Amino acid sequence: MNLENVLPMDIEKRSFEIITEELGELKLDPDKESIIKRCIHTAADFDYARTMRFSDNVVADTLAVMKNGGFTIVTDTKMAQTGINKAALAKLNGNAVCFMSDPDVAARAKEAGSTRAAACMEKAATLQGPVIIAIGNAPTALVRLDELVKEGKIKPVLVIGVPVGFVNVVQSKEIIMASGVPYIVAVGRKGGSNVAAAICNALMYKLTSEQTNRK
Structure with a gap:
């Protein structure tokens, strides 16, 4: 078996070339x-080419918010x-948080008889400024988030x-x-924390690469 001779700094680039080749004639929305x-790159799973769902104008609208930091x-x-990616976050003056280990979240979950992930959404509702919710593990977080949206307590x-x-x-x-x-959703059972992070990074890279190209 012959190994590809790829320099370390070119591995990701080559990976994306392989993904493009294997997608073949399947055309993806450029946006x-x-x-x-x-x-696909993160999970080595081509199912994402068919299972990803996007609400109308979500990419452009999210990038407009991110651009303002x-x-x-x-x-x-x-x-x-x-x-x-912390470097991309810093360039865009953004922040990433996880409340799962916070004592107040644990206490709130115990009192309500809910999961900590659900309680995290309640804490997210108290944040100031634009909020992006990235869920890769807990469906209970999405269910509670829907309730908070309906109650007018959060508008992600x-x-x-x-x-x-x-x-x-x-x-x-x-x-x-x-x-x-x-929303950006992967319908079906597949997903994960790595995929949630990958989507965040892909959005930020769109902006940070534009900033680099303009220099």
Whole structure:
């Protein structure tokens, strides 16, 4: 078996070339292409070319908010928070947080008999400035988020709904797509914290690459 001779700094570039080659004649919306391809790259799973769903104008609208800075990305796992590119966040004057380990969140979840992920959404509703919700693990977070939206307590700029698993995962994604909020969702059971972070990064890279190209 012959190995490809690829320099370390060119591995990602070559990976995306392979993804483009293997997609073949499947045409992706140019506005969404880099996001879908980064999900494929992250999970090595071409199903994302067919399962990603986007609300109307969500990419352009989210980029317009990110461009102005001061936004906060709220994740439901430390893994997703860690996977969000800190250099890109800094360039855009953004922030990424995860409340899962916060004592007040644990106390609120215990009192309400809910999951900590659901309680995290309640804490997210108290944040100032534009909020992006990135869920890669907990469907209960999406269900509670829908309730908070209906109660008028939160109005997220974007909801990334890609929890992975079997219990209420498919249903929670359908709930968010019907909630009226801007969304990027991977329908079905697949997803994960790494995919949630990848979507955040793909959006930010669109802006940071534009900034680099203008210099």
